[in-house]
Amino acid sequence: MSQYSDLFNLPLGEHYLNCAYMSPLLRSVEEIGISAIRMKRSPSHMTADDFFDGLEVLKSRFATLVHAPSAQSCAFIPSVSYGMANAISNVDPKRGKHCLILKGEFPSGRLALERWCEEHVQEVREVGPVEEDFMNGAMWNESVLEAITENSTMLIMSNVHWMNGILFDMVAIGERCRSTDTILIVDGTQGVGAVHMNVQSFHIDALICAGYKWLMGPYSTGMAYYGPYFHHSRPIEESWMNRTNAKAFSDLTNYGKFYSPEAGRFNVGQTSNFILAPMLSEALRQVNEWGTDLIGSHDLALCKPLCDYVKSHDPKVDLTYQSPHILGIPKPNGMGDDELDQRLTSKKISLSKRGTFLRISPHLYNDAEDIKALLTCLS
Numbered sequence: 001m002s003q004y005s006d007l008f009n010l011p012l013g014e015h016y017l018n019c020a021y022m023s024p025l026l027r028s029v030e031e032i033g034i035s036a037i038r039m040k041r042s043p044s045h046m047t048a049d050d051f052f053d054g055l056e057v058l059k060s061r062f063a064t065l066v067h068a069p070s071a072q073s074c075a076f077i078p079s080v081s082y083g084m085a086n087a088i089s090n091v092d093p094k095r096g097k098h099c100l101i102l103k104g105e106f107p108s109g110r111l112a113l114e115r116w117c118e119e120h121v122q123e124v125r126e127v128g129p130v131e132e133d134f135m136n137g138a139m140w141n142e143s144v145l146e147a148i149t150e151n152s153t154m155l156i157m158s159n160v161h162w163m164n165g166i167l168f169d170m171v172a173i174g175e176r177c178r179s180t181d182t183i184l185i186v187d188g189t190q191g192v193g194a195v196h197m198n199v200q201s202f203h204i205d206a207l208i209c210a211g212y213k214w215l216m217g218p219y220s221t222g223m224a225y226y227g228p229y230f231h232h233s234r235p236i237e238e239s240w241m242n243r244t245n246a247k248a249f250s251d252l253t254n255y256g257k258f259y260s261p262e263a264g265r266f267n268v269g270q271t272s273n274f275i276l277a278p279m280l281s282e283a284l285r286q287v288n289e290w291g292t293d294l295i296g297s298h299d300l301a302l303c304k305p306l307c308d309y310v311k312s313h314d315p316k317v318d319l320t321y322q323s324p325h326i327l328g329i330p331k332p333n334g335m336g337d338d339e340l341d342q343r344l345t346s347k348k349i350s351l352s353k354r355g356t357f358l359r360i361s362p363h364l365y366n367d368a369e370d371i372k373a374l375l376t377c378l379s
């Protein structure tokens, strides 16, 4: 058993290799959630400060994780599609002639970009290698860098590809976007919490993350960072909680004219979210305490036998840009899907199928036994 498994409540004998799908709940997060539900038994003691103070802690924990300059530059959001809409809808079309997006990017960013491009008559250009090079991280990175030009309006991409775990060189990509004046909007859902993120040194204009995977929070939560380009933007909704007078409960009809500074305008309405927000906050506390170095080195060691398995299928495969926590491995030769499913079920192995690949995504609660069980199934 992993030394971290006691922090979770996963059933004994289950091999959960699917954090990229959904993280299991930390015991500490579960406890915070239960006491948060009980709080509403008797709301008489809830003050105006209770609506805002916990959020400041949540935002500062996220700011620490992604090296944002301040908690003020971060916002609490319900989903990636929500956070993406707030960023993409505010990009000035006069900046360029076309928009870039990673091949196979998750729909939450893609659909918002398609709408923006239709409205502003700009082309959506997909970037990435040909199908056969799906696992070649060097080619993915090269194709992104080559595509960014002075005519690019914005680039929408994940820092870790959600399907195959390819890791992008955000230093080089961020620098290229900065030098060509291309707005860089990153979906950090499959990367933040597991690999290093620094919105400032990577020159990221907006970073949007779902909360229920590598941030280890509950579903229907997420966090975002919005840099200076968006600090005077128009949010997609007008929440009274995002106005500077929001704490003056007795004076709310003196309708506030000013948004809270920086990313303060992008928090979702009812942002206090008394049950889910404290849960996400506790999860981020724990993720920060572990740190991505610990998580990454643990996952890297676990995935080593799986990398050997991938290389045995294709000796030419280049795993230089493979993230430590998500690995796409080919399905075993000569084994049908039904047989594979049956083997996985009988061994209680949970993973995801993405295209012709199996997506394996371990975390600290996993140990070598989980990987061994999987390899036995595949052989």
Ligand SMILES: Cc1ncc(COP(=O)(O)O)c(C=O)c1O
Binding pocket: 020, 078, 079, 080, 081, 082, 106, 108, 158, 162, 187, 189, 190, 210, 222
């Ligand atoms: C890369 C990525 N982005 C976003 C999401 C979720 O998006 P949303 O919060 O809009 O449902 C997922 C879910 O699998 C994902 O893998």
